[in-house]
Amino acid sequence: MSGEAPFTIEQFYRFVSEKKLMGAKCNECGKILLPPRPICPKCLSRNLSWVQLKNRGKLLTYTIIHVAPERFQSMAPYALGIIELEEGVRLLGVIQGVRHEDLRVGMSLEVDFDTNVPASPAWPPWPRYFFKLRRE
DSSP states (O other), rough: OOOOSOOOOHHHHHHHHHTOOEEEOOOOOOEEEEOOOSSSSSTTOOOEEEOOOOOOOEEEEEEEEEOGGGGGGGGOSSSEEEEEESSEEEEEEEOSSSOOGGOOTTTTEEEEEEEOOOOOOOOOOOOOEEEOOOOO
C-alpha cells in the first residue's frame, strides 16, 4: 500500500477516510498491529508494512453504555464491542443498526465507515468506523 506512510493513529484515520481498514504487519514475525504502531511489540522490529484488513469478524464481547462521556451523550444508550477480525486482530468500536437485545457473542459483524464527521473542538475531525450486522 503506502510503504512510506508513518505507522501512526493519524495515518490509520487517513486510511479510514478512504474507507480502508489498515493495520501494520511485521515483516519479521508476521504479527498484525491494530491500531498500527511503529515497533512490533512481539519482536521489537521496525520492519513493518501496511496491510489492508478484511472488514469482517465475530463479536467477542460487548457492553451497553448508558452513562456516556460528554462527547457521546447524544448517542446513549449505545453498544460498544470488540470484534475479532478474520486476520485474528481485535478492534474496539461502536455497534450500529443492531437492537441491543439482539446482540450475541459470536455473531458476524462487519466494519463500515462514516466519513462525514463534523469538526468539533472536543474531538478530532477524524472519520470514524463502526460495526454493523454482516449480511451473509
